[in-house]
Amino acid sequence: SAVISQKPSRDICQRGTSLTIQCQVDSQVTMMFWYRQQPGQSLTLIATANQGSEATYESGFVIDKFPISRPNLTFSTLTVSNMSPEDSSIYLCSVGTLAGGRSYEQYFGPGTRLTVT
Amino acid sequence: RKEVEQDPGPFNVPEGATVAFNCTYSNSASQSFFWYRQDCRKEPKLLMSVYSSGNEDGRFTAQLNRASQYISLLIRDSKLSDSATYLCVVKGHAGKSTFGDGTTLTVKP
Numbered sequence: 080s081a082v083i084s085q086k087p088s089r090d091i092c093q094r095g096t097s098l099t100i101q102c103q104v105d106s107q108v109t110m111m112f113w114y115r116q117q118p119g120q121s122l123t124l125i126a127t128a129n130q131g132s133e134a135t136y137e138s139g140f141v142i143d144k145f146p147i148s149r150p151n152l153t154f155s156t157l158t159v160s161n162m163s164p165e166d167s168s169i170y171l172c173s174v175g176t177l178a179g180g181r182s183y184e185q186y187f188g189p190g191t192r193l194t195v196t
Numbered sequence: 197r198k199e200v201e202q203d204p205g206p207f208n209v210p211e212g213a214t215v216a217f218n219c220t221y222s223n224s225a226s227q228s229f230f231w232y233r234q235d236c237r238k239e240p241k242l243l244m245s246v247y248s249s250g251n252e253d254g255r256f257t258a259q260l261n262r263a264s265q266y267i268s269l270l271i272r273d274s275k276l277s278d279s280a281t282y283l284c285v286v287k288g289h290a291g292k293s294t295f296g297d298g299t300t301l302t303v304k305p
Contacts, residue, residue, distance in 0.1 A: 190239050
């Protein structure tokens with residue numbers, strides 16, 4: 080499995096500001112994803128971070144609000160722009176790896192707990 | 197209808213009990229299936245992949261029924277440390293994973 084770290088682990092931000100979350104993986108991975116998990120809810124995929132090209136966003140998420148960078152196979156950033164209290168959530172980086180060639184498995188970073196006031 | 201549906205619970209069971217969770221999915225073209233465990237205020241962690249032949253890992257048994265489009269997780273001899281939310285995950289052709297809302301388990305002494 081991959082070891083994933085995220086920075087910051089938590090932050091409290093004022094509305095209207097932006098926060099960039101970093102995700103670092105200890106090995107090169109093909110697939111990297113960004114998820115959001117709001118209190119008491121399951122995970123919602125924001126986008127797939129593509130190395131060397133624009134991220135692929137899911138319905139309801141747009142690049143202007145959640146710009147993503149993926150400069151190489153071990154690192155990605157997610158920016159939450161022009162924040163509002165509705166953006167308060169946990170943001171999770173995730174990577175996909177092939178497990179022994181048999182199945183594709185997905186692992187998660189520890190998450191970034193964001194509170195917008 | 198949600199793509200992945202789980203009974204939210206909560207399931208409250210005594211130590212040593214056997215408990216089973218079910219999950220149904222709507223996309224018959226789904227390719228891979230997993231169970232994740234999520235502890236309070238922590239990230240989801242992969243518990244086990246689910247194969248058509250069924251698979252077992254210690255006290256945990258996962259099964260897949262493609263015809264009926266459901267996945268199950270059986271936990272035998274429950275421990276206090278099994279208390280968590282269990283997430284059913286289904287992955288399709290495009291590599292996108294869809295998460296169920298989770299089933300909460302509390303194991304009591």
